[in-house]
Amino acid sequence: MHFRGRTWPFLQILMVFLLAASPAQAEQDYIPLRSGPSEAFPVIAEITPDLKVRAIKRRGSWFLLTDERKQGWLHADQLYRITSLGSDQQSLLMNISRPGKTRLEAGFSSENEVFAGVSAFFRDYRLYGRYTHASTGSSGWSLAEAGLIRTFARMGDSFSFNWSAGLGAGQDEDGNRHWHTEKDTIVPVASVSADAVWHAEQRFEIGVRTSWQLAITEERQNYPAVSLFWNLRL
Amino acid sequence: MxxxxxxxxxxxxxxxxxxxxxxxxxxxxxxxxxxxNDLTKPSTQHGMLGLGYTTSLIENTGLQNGVLVSARYFTGDKWYALGEVEMATYSTNTLVADDSVNVPDDSTRYALGMGYSLLQGNASVSGKTVMPFVLAVELAAGEQSFGDTGGLYLSGGISTQVHWKKYWGALGIRQFNLDENAQPLINSEWGIQWDIQLGFWF
Structure with missing residues (x-):
């Protein structure tokens, strides 16, 4: 092949540019895998998007990936970067990492109460069931209730405000006079409350509740309380 | 035919x-x-179950040793829910209060709480193998009973956990507050507890 005198220098310059540009084109995308399921854990491995890997464990929204030689944790939001997984597998993993609609609740109140409950979505509301127990020395009292929770305001993605109303049955134990009843007598109780909830993480919420309980007896005793509680989204 | x-x-x-x-x-x-049909579901680690040994120093009393069963359920990167049941006994301690000798009953408590991972990192001794560790703050509320009496139990402490592939271990220290009605004879309202736990993932 013959080049004329003017063409050859031009080709030389072009080749230099192409060679200089080639490293940038070959720059590889590396996906970091961590030693534990959190951004705070250090990176212990890096993989390329086309490396064939499989997810062997899930903890919350994190997946433990392995290529049979090394392994590390990757958040579900980063799964799309692994092209070898395929879109169907990515969708499956994304779906199973999402929290469900059931919440478990636990907390304690200013009235020496400890409570635990469960709630689940029902249309725009959440149905809840809650058991409250207070132990005061050698006696105590309890309350089992069920009702509805409704979110009436939100502040960004981090805070929400709820009200709830429920009906239940209260009982004094071992001579306690909390509900002003005779021994083993069950008292119908109505309760209303307002919650301020901080959505700490995808599956975890912490809230403050002001509640007011009314024993539906002749004495119409009422019991205000302030509670600290936490919700676990299953 | x-x-x-x-x-x-x-x-x-x-x-x-x-x-x-x-x-x-x-x-x-x-x-x-x-x-x-080729899609595979990974196994899920919901949390950790543990069995531990506790030593408590309660106000106006001696040391109390106990057995602790705990469950931690992961709720995200940092937070987890906590559930505990502890059975403790006074081994040889007798207590003197108000000029009378009282031998307190064995105690049982349960508590529900939350943990927040303050520090997460790698622990290594040889430099060749690494183990994730977590230093977490844990808060819990529940009830503690001493025989016929009982009351609200609140605790706050620190748990240092090392995570192996199948197992985990933890050392913890906490301060707890007792309702004044829980131990009326010995007038105890608070204490400090150390615990060591070993467990597995579930």
Whole structure:
């Protein structure tokens, strides 16, 4: 092949540019895998998007990936970067990492109460069931209730405000006079409350509740309380 | 007679042909390779179960040793829910309060709480193998009973956990507050507890 005198220098310059540009084109995308399921854990491995890997464990929204030689944790939001997984597998993993609609609740109140409950979505509301127990020395009292929770305001993605109303049955134990009843007598109780909830993480919420309980007896005793509680989204 | 025989033979042949025809009907099974059958679900680690040994120093009393069963359920990168049951006994301690000797009953408590991972990192001794560790703050609320009496139990402490592939271990220290009605004879309202726990993932 013959080049004329003017063409050859031009080709030389072009080749230099192409060679200089080639490293940038070959720059590889590396996906970091961590030693534990959190951004705070250090990176212990890096993989390329086309490396064939499989997810062997899930903890919350994190997946433990392995290529049979090394392994590390990757958040579900980063799964799309692994092209070898395929879109169907990515969708499956994304779906199973999402929290469900059931919440478990636990907390304690200013009235020496400890409570635990469960709630689940029902249309725009959440149905809840809650058991409250207070132990005061050698006696105590309890309350089992069920009702509805409704979110009436939100502040960004981090805070929400709820009200709830429920009906239940209260009982004094071992001579306690909390509900002003005779021994083993069950008292119908109505309760209303307002919650301020901080959505700490995808599956975890912490809230403050002001509640007011009314024993539906002749004495119409009422019991205000302030509670600290936490919700676990299953 | 011959025509009847021929007719029967014809009918038999038709029937046989019919059977063969049925057998040769093409009935394909749906074999759609959409890749969905190849999808694999990873196993899920919901949390950690543990069994531990505790030593508590309660105000106005001696040391109390106990057994602790705990469960931690992961709720995200940092937070987890906590559930505990502890059974403790006074081994050789007798207590003197108000000029009388009281031997307190064994105690049982349960508590529900939350943990927040303050520090997460790698622990390594040799430099060749690393283990994730977590230093977490844990808060819990529950009830503690001493025989016939009991009261609200609140605790706050620190748990240092090392995570192996199948197991985990933890050292913890906490301060707890007791309702004044829980131990009216010995007037205890708070204490400090150390614990060591070993467990597995579930």
């Amino acid at each position: 011959r025509s009847i025989t021929l007719a029967l033979a014809g009918l038999l042949m038709l029937t046989a042909a019919g059977v063969r025809a049925d057998e040769t009907i093409y009935q394909p099974a749906p074999m759609v390779d959409n890749g969905l």
